[in-house]
Amino acid sequence: MKFSLGLLVLLACGATFVVADQDYEGYRIYEVTPSNAEQASILHQLSAEGFDFIGQSRLLGQPSRVIVSPGQLDKFLQLVKDHKMIHSLFNSNLGASIAEEFVQLQMQRLMNPITGKGRLSNERYYSHEEIINYIDDLAQRYPKRVYVKTVGWSYEKRVLKTITITNGDGKFGKKLIFMDGGFHAREWISPAAVLYVIDQLVENFQENAYLLEDYDWVILPLVNADGYEHTQTGTLARMWRKTRQPYNYLGQTCYGADPNRNFDFHWNEEGASSNPCSDTYAGPNAFSEPEAVVVRDLMHSLSDRGIMYLTIHSYGNYLLYPWGWTSDLPDNWQDLDAVASTGAEAIKNATGTVYTYGSSTNVLYIAAGASDDYGYYAGFNVSITMELPGAGSIGFNPPVTRIEEFVTETWIGIRAMAEKLFELY
Numbered sequence: 001m002k003f004s005l006g007l008l009v010l011l012a013c014g015a016t017f018v019v020a021d022q023d024y025e026g027y028r029i030y031e032v033t034p035s036n037a038e039q040a041s042i043l044h045q046l047s048a049e050g051f052d053f054i055g056q057s058r059l060l061g062q063p064s065r066v067i068v069s070p071g072q073l074d075k076f077l078q079l080v081k082d083h084k085m086i087h088s089l090f091n092s093n094l095g096a097s098i099a100e101e102f103v104q105l106q107m108q109r110l111m112n113p114i115t116g117k118g119r120l121s122n123e124r125y126y127s128h129e130e131i132i133n134y135i136d137d138l139a140q141r142y143p144k145r146v147y148v149k150t151v152g153w154s155y156e157k158r159v160l161k162t163i164t165i166t167n168g169d170g171k172f173g174k175k176l177i178f179m180d181g182g183f184h185a186r187e188w189i190s191p192a193a194v195l196y197v198i199d200q201l202v203e204n205f206q207e208n209a210y211l212l213e214d215y216d217w218v219i220l221p222l223v224n225a226d227g228y229e230h231t232q233t234g235t236l237a238r239m240w241r242k243t244r245q246p247y248n249y250l251g252q253t254c255y256g257a258d259p260n261r262n263f264d265f266h267w268n269e270e271g272a273s274s275n276p277c278s279d280t281y282a283g284p285n286a287f288s289e290p291e292a293v294v295v296r297d298l299m300h301s302l303s304d305r306g307i308m309y310l311t312i313h314s315y316g317n318y319l320l321y322p323w324g325w326t327s328d329l330p331d332n333w334q335d336l337d338a339v340a341s342t343g344a345e346a347i348k349n350a351t352g353t354v355y356t357y358g359s360s361t362n363v364l365y366i367a368a369g370a371s372d373d374y375g376y377y378a379g380f381n382v383s384i385t386m387e388l389p390g391a392g393s394i395g396f397n398p399p400v401t402r403i404e405e406f407v408t409e410t411w412i413g414i415r416a417m418a419e420k421l422f423e424l425y
């Protein structure tokens with residue numbers, strides 16, 4: 001068995017963490033395509049009942065991926081049969097797919113830990129601690145251009161820090177772009193892409209100084225630090241999405257709320273769940289999650305200078321703008337559309353990757369209480385959720401050999417969106 005072999009190797013090189021003995025053995029991924037409103041509502045219902053939808057559009061005619069555990073299989077198959085839903089098996093054993101990749105990732109981390117010295121390579125994914133070390137080191141090495149600030153703590157008391165990047169001209173009160181990554185724990189490529197943006201703005205300053213002329217950039221590379229660390233503790237945890245605050249539900253404990261359903265703007269109205277065991281749990285009340293509070297407070301403290309809020313997720317190749325709680329469009333939707341389409345166009349020209357852009361509700365699905373809607377409501381002129389492409393056996397697990405390609409492509413899109421923003425605001 002490949003996985004036990006990997007485990008032995010890990011222990012042999014001095015691992016202190018424990019790889020969970022459970023894994024996704026026997027779990028499957030199905031693609032389901034709703035072709036009418038009734039079928040679409042069944043998918044919503046399944047999601048509320050604890051089925052885990054990944055990288056999904058729940059729009060008619062578009063396939064949606066759902067993870068089905070061995071215990072859920074009969075129910076799921078019966079349902080798709082009863083409702084004559086188009087479905088196909090995408091991955092017949094998630095456990096096997098995750099285990100191998102997971103062990104490789106942990107190996108790389110152990111052999112090459114980042115203590116906070118110099119540039120990061122795009123050859124692996126980093127831990128919360130490594131990310132913090134990295135930005136602290138940048139602040140030390142570039143004290144004139146970089147400023148790191150503690151902005152709060154996660155539920156499990158991990159420190160959350162922003163890095164503010166300037167051109168060092170000492171001018172205060174510039175317009176700014178606020179960007180974050182790692183809202184959803186399993187979307188490892190998100191913090192990776194955000195770290196690359198930091199690298200480009202700081203270490204590749206000569207080339208990118210023009211992006212810092214009239215704007216400062218404030219970046220929170222990892223919002224959901226607890227969830228992210230959790231996904232790196234073992235294979236069963238790899239697909240974790242939410243935060244890690246425990247909640248009781250009918251005598252059992254379910255962990256976390258979806259931080260991207262926890263914001264107090266049309267909170268829990270649509271596309272979110274009130275069930276603590278659901279992956280889209282909105283929380284017992286808005287801002288129950290300290291991580292969402294941190295982002296909210298940052299938004300309010302930055303919004304008078306804040307022109308764009310950009311939040312990086314995966315996967316699905318989308319550039320989404322408000323609203324996500326209604327199909328209505330904001331007043332300046334044409335500006336939002338211009339920024340998003342510029343990003344999509346730049347990426348397409350550079351690599352051929354196709355992004356879909358539009359309002360969240362209209363091109364993906366309705367979901368209220370997300371950070372993009374809140375940022376726009378809080379005063380950012382432009383607010384965008386960028387869903388990077390999927391890769392790997394699941395979609396959330398681009399192999400480390402593809403990080404470089406993904407993050408450089410993402411940077412091309414972000415840079416182009418910033419340029420467009422500068423024209424407009």
Ligand code: ARG
Pocket residue numbers: 260313320323324325360361364365366367368369370371372373385387
């Ligand atoms: N995949 C993201 C999520 O489900 C998309 C959020 C889009 N924004 C929105 N307001 N619905 O959290």
Ligand code: ZN
Pocket residue numbers: 183184187313314315
């Ligand atoms: Zn996400």
